Amino acid sequence: DGGITQSPKYLFRKEGQNVTLSCEQNLNHDAMYWYRQDPGQGLRLIYYSQIVNDFQKGDIAEGYSVSREKKESFPLTVTSAQKNPTAFYLCASSIGISGANVLTFGAGSRLTVL
Amino acid sequence: GIQVEQSPPDLILQEGANSTLRCNFSDSVNNLQWFHQNPWGQLINLFYIPSGTKQNGRLSATTVATERYSLLYISSSQTTDSGVYFCAVEQGTYKYIFGTGTRLKVLA
Numbered sequence: 001d002g003g004i005t006q007s008p009k010y011l012f013r014k015e016g017q018n019v020t021l022s023c024e025q026n027l028n029h030d031a032m033y034w035y036r037q038d039p040g041q042g043l044r045l046i047y048y049s050q051i052v053n054d055f056q057k058g059d060i061a062e063g064y065s066v067s068r069e070k071k072e073s074f075p076l077t078v079t080s081a082q083k084n085p086t087a088f089y090l091c092a093s094s095i096g097i098s099g100a101n102v103l104t105f106g107a108g109s110r111l112t113v114l
Numbered sequence: 115g116i117q118v119e120q121s122p123p124d125l126i127l128q129e130g131a132n133s134t135l136r137c138n139f140s141d142s143v144n145n146l147q148w149f150h151q152n153p154w155g156q157l158i159n160l161f162y163i164p165s166g167t168k169q170n171g172r173l174s175a176t177t178v179a180t181e182r183y184s185l186l187y188i189s190s191s192q193t194t195d196s197g198v199y200f201c202a203v204e205q206g207t208y209k210y211i212f213g214t215g216t217r218l219k220v221l222a
């Protein structure tokens with residue numbers, strides 16, 4: 001079945017450590033996205049990528065980094081510079097065609113920094 | 115930037131009741147989606163509806179782009195409808211902005 005796989009589902013890390021969250025899709029989508037969700041809040045865009053080897057900052061990119069070396073993969077690194085990293089992280093993808101750009105989400109990764 | 119407001123923020127219903135959720139946006143948009151977030155955090159796409167009306171079973175949605183709002187109707191609600199409902203609007207290409215959501219609880 002086609003879909004988006006995020007791993008790990010739960011992650012605990014000590015303060016000051018970098019953490020990388022994985023996102024893989026087999027939908028043949030060109031565009032991929034990372035969102036952050038805090039408890040009781042909506043989703044905020046961290047980074048997005050339209051094509052391989054290209055990505056743009058979203059609204060809250062500070063303290064995060066991404067790469068897009070393959071169409072299927074868009075890993076997110078939460079660096080030690082991110083002041084409040086504890087959150088629920090959601091990866092999404094879309095076909096990337098204007099007028100048909102439907103977002104599909106993975107199951108999410110819940111990061112807790114101790 | 116564009117503002118996306120949803121109402122009501124919280125809603126409690128008895129099983130079998132109907133409800134209407136609203137999404138207002140402050141600027142013109144290319145696209146609009148409605149999502150349901152289940153208790154495990156999974157976001158499920160309900161409707162892709164930049165304009166017009168769509169129906170899927172007990173759910174239907176209407177977007178009036180010229181007046182900058184969208185409505186999600188839930189009829190004969192069930193306990194499995196509980197969760198958070200988000201609307202998200204696409205401004206430009208690739209940049210989807212989410213509303214703050216409506217938290218729905220359906221009581222048996």
